Amino acid sequence: MDVDMLIDAYVRDVTQLLPRKQRNDTALELRELLREELRSRAAACGGELDAKIALEGLRAFGTPQDVAARYYEPWIIIPAARTRSFGFAALAGALVLLALTPLSDDPSRGDQVALAILAWVGCLVAYFGLWSAVQRRTGAKAWVPRDRDAVNRAGSLALIALIGAGIVAYAAPAWLFAQFTHGHALPTRLAYDATFRATRLPVIFVLWACQAVLLAILAVRGRWNPVLRRVDLGLEAGVTLALTWFVAAGAVFQESVPNKFGLAYLSSFALLLAIDLGFKLYRGLGSVASLPGRAPTSA
Amino acid sequence: MWRMAHENAPGLELELRRGVVVLAALSQLRAPRYGYELRRAIAECGLLIEEGTLYPLLRRLEQQGVLTSEWRTNGAAPRRYYALSTEGRRLYKRLTETWSDLNGAMDKLLASGGRDGR
Structure with missing residues (x-):
């Protein structure tokens, strides 16, 4: 040339x-x-x-x-400062989709999950790109302080009600079914395995009850503190372990088909909780100290 | 640690130089100049600016209304001449004042810190 x-x-x-x-x-x-x-x-x-x-x-x-x-000022789809957020969101979404996979009995579920993960990443790119385009056009908004220790009292009370409903639903499904169906009996295929009901199921009720007590304390106090955060993590870890134990220990229902779906549901739920627990631990370990501050130590 | 700082030094120096490129360019554009001529004028004053930085900068400043431009074809090759717009003159005045303040502050800081870094 x-x-x-x-x-x-x-x-x-x-x-x-x-x-x-x-x-x-x-x-x-x-x-x-x-x-x-x-x-x-x-x-x-x-x-x-x-x-x-x-x-x-x-x-x-x-x-x-x-x-x-x-x-010219190029349009940056994922700004450098948000690359980690993008990576985390992509990874978390992929893990959640993988966690939900056992619920499907379709033989082509591998392809479907791969497509779902791609669609999730595509949605993230579109979201981050749109956010970046809006920021570029309107300029960055002024910082708004967020109190991360503040508790949503109404949300806590709603969760307590949800836990109560969950305990009733899982402890007495036949009674609940009869209330909503004008006295009809629960199909026998949905009967619990006797050992599961007698030895394992009560464990989760105890853990949920402890979580409800924690939520009640939070609703009264109105704020998180380090001890309550540790208790929350401990209870979530306990629930995750209990669900994992349920999956590993044997049958949940007497019949095989509902048992298969029940175990798939439990394993998915346990995995979701484990992911949530992992993120909470990661964020907790990576967060800076609140006041009173600790002086950084130099290597 | 020293090695890392030493390896990053060219990048940091470049960043420092880039901070003054806009003011340097504006200072030489009270009369119309084209890109190469402007770079030479700035270089003759002792400030070397990468051509890959200066030429795009001129177009961006023009898009922002700081500079005006016109094509002149009376020479051997068509050249685009840039000059300060009214807005550019105001910006130049403001940046000059900022530079004077910064210069004064930096002189004091460097005098109190020692020029050799010890």
């Missing part, structure tokens, strides 16, 4: 990365400026401008990507 061809190739590579309306004008200017720069470079070397000097000069000018990015 001769000098003109090199310059043309470089200018084309730069301008192709620019918005369409800027291309021709920028190409005309850049081509002339590069010629002048390269002639000057050759003169400084005491020789004629040749392809070798031109190539060196163009490389010194910068990569076409870098130069193009300097010509």
